[in-house]
Amino acid sequence: MKVTGPSGIGPSSGAQPARGGGGGEGFRIPSLQGAGGPSQASSVSATQGVVGVEALLALQETGGPLERKRRAVGRAGRILDVLDDIKVSLLDGDLSSGELDRLRRAVRDERSATDDPKLEAVLDEIELRAAVEVAKLEQAARAA
Numbered sequence: 001m002k003v004t005g006p007s008g009i010g011p012s013s014g015a016q017p018a019r020g021g022g023g024g025e026g027f028r029i030p031s032l033q034g035a036g037g038p039s040q041a042s043s044v045s046a047t048q049g050v051v052g053v054e055a056l057l058a059l060q061e062t063g064g065p066l067e068r069k070r071r072a073v074g075r076a077g078r079i080l081d082v083l084d085d086i087k088v089s090l091l092d093g094d095l096s097s098g099e100l101d102r103l104r105r106a107v108r109d110e111r112s113a114t115d116d117p118k119l120e121a122v123l124d125e126i127e128l129r130a131a132v133e134v135a136k137l138e139q140a141a142r143a144a
Helices: 046-062 065-092 097-111 116-144
Strands: none
Touching: 065 097, 065 116, 097 116
16 A cells, blocks of 8 residues: 555555666666756645644644633633732722722633633623722722
């Protein structure tokens, strides 16, 4: 059998007679005069191989279920870190709108990567609470 590239396997064509100029000459060094232009060694099948590599790389980027879960846990951890910073700021009495904006961005990023309705509901509640706190800060700034 003979492998003919990405298209599959084809029948072998058998032994090829030696190509040569003289009678019993089995090996010869090509002359430099014969190499006038670029070699035609590359073919369309070589570019098809590159396309196959690109497809493999794209599959690796998407990852499997464990990779998606790891990314989701990482995003959730970032939101929890921001919520923890806000909690500490509230307890200290110096909550800033910058921290609330960080929370809103983290929630927006998570919302774009989820299809779970329960998680969407939790994110809605977090976003609503952040909007309420921003409104309180703005009102206190205007009153002062």
